[in-house]
Each structure stands twice: as C-alpha cells, then as structure tokens.
Amino acid sequence: xxDVETVMRExxxxxxxxxxxxxxxxxRVWVDVDRQAFMxxxxxxxxxxxxxxxxxITGLDVGADLEFIYxxxxxxxxxxxxKVRCPKGESHPTITGIFPGGHIYERxxxxxxxxxxxxxxxxxxxxxPDNWPKDEHPLLKDWKPRExxxxxx
Amino acid sequence: xxxxxxxxxxxxxxxxxxxxxxxxxxVDLRGEKISSVAIRLGYNHRGIEKGCEERTYVQDIYLLxxxxxxxxxxxxxxxxxxxEEIAGLEVPARAKYIRVLIGELERIHSHLLWLGVAxxxxxxxxxxxxxxxxRELVMxxxxxxxxxxxxxxxxxxxxxxxxxxxxxxxxxxxxxDALEERTKYYIELAMTEETLAQRLSNVGYLxxxxxxxxxxxxxxxxxxxxxxxxxxxxxxxxxxELEFQVITDTHCDVFGRTLVRLGELMQxxxxxxxxxxxxxxxxxxxxxxxxIPAGEAVSRYEAPRGEDTHFVRANxxxxxxxxxxxxxxxxxxxxxxxxxxxxxxxxxxxVVAAIDPCFSCTDRMIxxxxxxxxxxxxxxxLVQHGVRWYRERGIDPARIVMRGDxxx
Numbered sequence: 001x002x003d004v005e006t007v008m009r010e011x012x013x014x015x016x017x018x019x020x021x022x023x024x025x026x027x028r029v030w031v032d033v034d035r036q037a038f039m040x041x042x043x044x045x046x047x048x049x050x051x052x053x054x055x056x057i058t059g060l061d062v063g064a065d066l067e068f069i070y071x072x073x074x075x076x077x078x079x080x081x082x083k084v085r086c087p088k089g090e091s092h093p094t095i096t097g098i099f100p101g102g103h104i105y106e107r108x109x110x111x112x113x114x115x116x117x118x119x120x121x122x123x124x125x126x127x128x129p130d131n132w133p134k135d136e137h138p139l140l141k142d143w144k145p146r147e148x149x150x151x152x153x
Numbered sequence: 154x155x156x157x158x159x160x161x162x163x164x165x166x167x168x169x170x171x172x173x174x175x176x177x178x179x180v181d182l183r184g185e186k187i188s189s190v191a192i193r194l195g196y197n198h199r200g201i202e203k204g205c206e207e208r209t210y211v212q213d214i215y216l217l218x219x220x221x222x223x224x225x226x227x228x229x230x231x232x233x234x235x236x237e238e239i240a241g242l243e244v245p246a247r248a249k250y251i252r253v254l255i256g257e258l259e260r261i262h263s264h265l266l267w268l269g270v271a272x273x274x275x276x277x278x279x280x281x282x283x284x285x286x287x288r289e290l291v292m293x294x295x296x297x298x299x300x301x302x303x304x305x306x307x308x309x310x311x312x313x314x315x316x317x318x319x320x321x322x323x324x325x326x327x328x329x330d331a332l333e334e335r336t337k338y339y340i341e342l343a344m345t346e347e348t349l350a351q352r353l354s355n356v357g358y359l360x361x362x363x364x365x366x367x368x369x370x371x372x373x374x375x376x377x378x379x380x381x382x383x384x385x386x387x388x389x390x391x392x393x394e395l396e397f398q399v400i401t402d403t404h405c406d407v408f409g410r411t412l413v414r415l416g417e418l419m420q421x422x423x424x425x426x427x428x429x430x431x432x433x434x435x436x437x438x439x440x441x442x443x444x445i446p447a448g449e450a451v452s453r454y455e456a457p458r459g460e461d462t463h464f465v466r467a468n469x470x471x472x473x474x475x476x477x478x479x480x481x482x483x484x485x486x487x488x489x490x491x492x493x494x495x496x497x498x499x500x501x502x503x504v505v506a507a508i509d510p511c512f513s514c515t516d517r518m519i520x521x522x523x524x525x526x527x528x529x530x531x532x533x534x535l536v537q538h539g540v541r542w543y544r545e546r547g548i549d550p551a552r553i554v555m556r557g558d559x560x561x
Binding site for chain 2: 025026027028052053054055056058059060069071073075076077078079081099100101102104105112123124125126127128129138139145
C-alpha cells in the first residue's frame with residue numbers, strides 16, 4: 001500500500017465523516033474539511049501522523065468565503081493539504097499552538113486577504129507597511145490595482 | 154557602575170551596512186548580550202503573487218524568476234513543475250537533467266557566495282576574495298550555458314529552453330574539477346584554521362528541538378541535525394535517478410552551518426558528474442497549452458537556502474487563479490530570533506548572514522550565441538548606442554550639466 005493510501009485510510013478510520021472528501025493526486029493528499037472538523041483533523045495529522053513540517057498556508061479569495069490550504073509534509077514522502085473555507089469576516093482558529101513559526105503565514109493572510117485569525121499572539125504586521133490602511137487587502141479578487149491608483153511600472 | 158539589569162533597545166535596520174536586504178531587528182540588550190529580538194519583515198514585498206494573477210503563465214515564469222536574484226532557477230522550476238502537473242505534461246528526461254544541472258550550478262554559486270559573505274562578516278576578507286574569485290568560474294559557466302549570470306530563463310512550461318552541447322559538457326567537467334579542488338582547500342581551512350573555528354563555534358546556537366519546532370529548513374536546519382532534503386524526500390526533476398548524501402551536522406551553530414554548506418558542495422560536484430554521465434538524448438521540451446485546465450498542485454524544490462514551495466491553482470484560462478510562493482528565508486527567519494538570544498550584539502551580522510538571506514546582484518554584458526539575431530557590442534559601441542538611444546528621444550547627453558556641490 002502506498003504512502004498516500006495509508007494516509008487516506010488512517011484519516012477516514014479516525015474521522016469517518018471525511019469519507020468522500022479526500023482525494024489523491026500523485027503523492028499529494030487533498031483533504032476538504034468543514035470549519036468544525038478543521039482543528040481536530042489538523043492536530044491529528046501534526047501530532048499523531050508525523051506531519052510535523054508546515055510548508056506554508058495558502059489563502060484564497062473564493063467569493064463569499066476565504067479558503068485556507070494548510071500544506072503539511074512528513075520527514076519522508078508526500079504532502080497532505082488540508083483545505084477549509086471560512087465566510088469573509090468570520091474568525092478562524094490559529095495553528096500557532098502547534099506550529100509557532102506558522103504565525104507569519106497567518107499574518108500574511110490577515111494583511112493580504114483580511115482573514116480574521118483567533119488566538120494569534122501579538123506581533124507586528126506582515127508583509128504590508130505599518131501605514132497601509134487596515135481595510136485594504138490587495139489579494140482580494142475585487143481589489144484592482146488600477147482603481148486604487150497603482151500604475152503599471 | 155553600569156546597571157546590569159537595565160535593558161536598552163537598539164533598532165537595527167531596515168537599512169544597515171552589514172545586511173544587504175531591508176529587515177528590521179529590534180534588539181533588547183542587557184549589557185553586551187541580547188535578551189530578546191523582534192523581527193519586522195515585509196520591506197521587500199512587491200506584490201508578485203497579485204501580479205501573477207494578472208499575467209499569463211508564460212509571463213509569470215519571468216516574474217517568479219525575479220522573486221530572488223540568487224535562487225532564480227529554483228523559483229521558476231518550482232512554478233513550472235506545478236503548472237506541468239496541472240496540465241498533465243510529461244517533461245522529457247533530458248529536460249529534467251538540464252534542470253538539475255542548472256539547479257546544482259546555482260547551488261555552487263550560491264554556497265560560494267555565502268562562504269565569501271560569511272568571511273567578510275567576521276573580518277576575514279581574504280576568504281571573501283579567494284572564494285568570490287573561484288565563484289567566477291561557475292558564474293562564467295552559467296552565463297555560457299544560459300546567457301545570464303543570474304535569471305537564467307532556462308525553464309519553459311514543458312521543458313527547458315536551451316540544450317547543452319558536448320563541448321559544454323567538457324567545460325562543465327573541468328570547472329567542476331577545479332572547484333572541487335578549491336572546495337577541498339576550504340574544507341581543510343575550516344577544519345584546521347583555529348581563528349575561523351573559534352569565531353564561529355557556539356555562535357548563533359539553535360538546538361535540534363528548536364530547529365524542528367520553528368520549521369527551520371535547508372542548510373540552517375541540517376546543521377542542527379534536521380535530516381530533511383526535498384531532493385531525497387520528495388524527488389523532483391531527475392533526482393530520483395541520482396545518488397547523493399544529505400549532509401547534516403550536530404554543531405548547531407554557525408560553524409556547523411559552514412561545514413554543511415561545504416559538504417553539500419562536494420555532493421553537488423558528484424551530482425553534476427552523474428548528470429553529465431547519465432543525461433539521455435532526446436527532446437528538451439513538449440508542447441504546452443496556453444490555457445491551463447482547471448486544477449491545482451503543490452510543487453517543492455530544494456533551493457540553496459532550503460525548501461522552496463509553490464502552490465498554483467488554475468481556472469482553465471491562460472492566467473492562474475492563485476500563485477503562492479514560500480521562499481526558504483521566510484521559514485528560516487523564524488529561527489533567527491532564537492539564535493540571537495543570549496548571544497552578543499557583535500555576533501548579529503554573522504548570525505543573520507549564516508541563514509544566508511537573499512540579495513540580488515550583477516550587471517554585465519555578455520555575448521550570447523543563439524538562434525536569434527546575433528549582435529555583439531564592445532564598450533565604446535555600447536556607449537554610442539546609449540547616446541543615440543537618448544538623442545532619438547530628444548535628450549542630448551552631451552548637454553547635460555552636472556550641478557556641482559563643490560565636492561570636486
């Protein structure tokens with residue numbers, strides 16, 4: 001049994017509701033979870049299944065929701081990507097309790113997408129300048145550089 | 154009597170002579186020792202991810218190559234690999250080997266660059282001069298193979314742009330031989346030169362546990378015993394067919410980071426020799442569609458500084474829906490605050506330099522022989538070309554008067 005199949009079976013055995021929400025592409029596993037199931041699934045992967053390497057978090061603007069993808073790796077083998085959606089304006093829990101270094105990716109989503117991350121420790125913003133307006137989030141799809149007075153170089 | 158309990162806060166950066174990139178370190182000092190550090194990043198944010206969403210995949214290769222002036226091939230490879238996976242393209246084996254070749258040559262130039270900078274930061278400028286002289290060998294080689302010293306523009310979606318000829322194989326082999334001899338000398342130097350070992354030992358200490366907890370990667374992590382290397386753990390390009398060792402060390406300090414990079418150079422020479430021996434004949438590219446079908450992929454690449462991760466989501470058009478880039482320095486900077494704690498303020502430049510944060514370089518004219526129109530200019534012709542270019546646009550450089558400020 002390949003590593004990908006092992007991961008999928010183990011996840012479904014622990015969280016039967018994930019059945020039908022897990023796909024594999026090459027040696028990558030993609031898991032779709034709802035907001036309530038996110039923390040238990042994420043914590044299980046990180047603490048019980050050896051996915052101790054948080055590669056990065058990708059934030060996306062998908063209309064009414066923001067989508068967060070957590071890319072986790074094991075010391076040998078492929079990646080498990082955990083996807084979760086959160087309505088814009090609602091808060092999503094921090095993962096810094098498990099990965100303290102992950103705060104930088106969460107701050108990035110706060111600045112660029114306007115994500116609300118609950119439980120994130122105090123710290124300076126990233127990556128936008130201190131005098132950047134708090135309600136301007138450049139990675140949102142309806143944020144158009146030209147409308148904001150940004151000209152092409 | 155100075156008050157030992159008094160904390161003095163010293164802002165270092167964003168502009169600082171010891172660091173070529175803008176970063177801000179708020180250092181709290183108790184006497185000469187650092188009690189805590191807060192790091193502020195983002196001064197280099199250029200909105201490249203947003204820019205990618207507004208440009209085509211082909212334009213994005215060039216944009217992403219400019220994320221970094223040193224690991225440019227790393228970023229473009231990570232990106233095209235993700236796009237190729239979404240589009241279901243099978244990249245020809247020869248192209249995969251050429252990607253490895255350029256990637257490993259890039260690793261040599263990057264590690265040598267680092268060794269020189271490290272020498273400079275500890276006041277050992279002879280080492281800087283020696284290493285950077287040697288580094289010119291690989292820079293010239295890269296320029297010959299790709300046309301550029303940096304920003305090689307070798308990748309296209311579906312393969313690589315230029316083939317490598319048999320004549321070039323000979324020159325690559327001779328450069329690798331020469332650099333291997335030099336690297337052996339530097340390894341001997343690191344092992345026997347006491348001033349170097351004493352200056353670097355126990356500086357910027359990062360325990361194995363902290364390195365794992367903070368997600369430290371690349372040579373910085375491997376010098377704290379983190380046995381991770383994407384080339385072995387999740388092979389891409391032709392790495393599955395190549396034999397090499399992942400170099401780790403347990404010194405957990407700047408000295409260890411030096412030994413790891415030197416050891417990696419020796420592995421890289423071996424990888425390049427295998428590439429020259431095993432590279433199959435055949436096509437270097439497959440035809441790629443302009444519109445990439447909907448889908449998504451994560452791509453990993455072991456850049457000289459650590460793992461480079463890209464995520465791409467395609468929506469069926471010629472422009473990506475989202476491109477996310479995680480460069481290794483971002484992951485490694487998390488550990489810098491830890492390394493600096495309890496150390497001396499005077500060690501800050503070398504500790505920061507020891508994770509090898511990126512900075513960009515180079516401005517040179519090179520004659521490139523390719524299929525396109527050939528034109529070579531010498532210095533005089535280039536000056537004349539410049540004067541003509543401005544005249545055609547209504548500016549006469551001869552009439553520009555420099556307003557003196559009395560300095561001359």
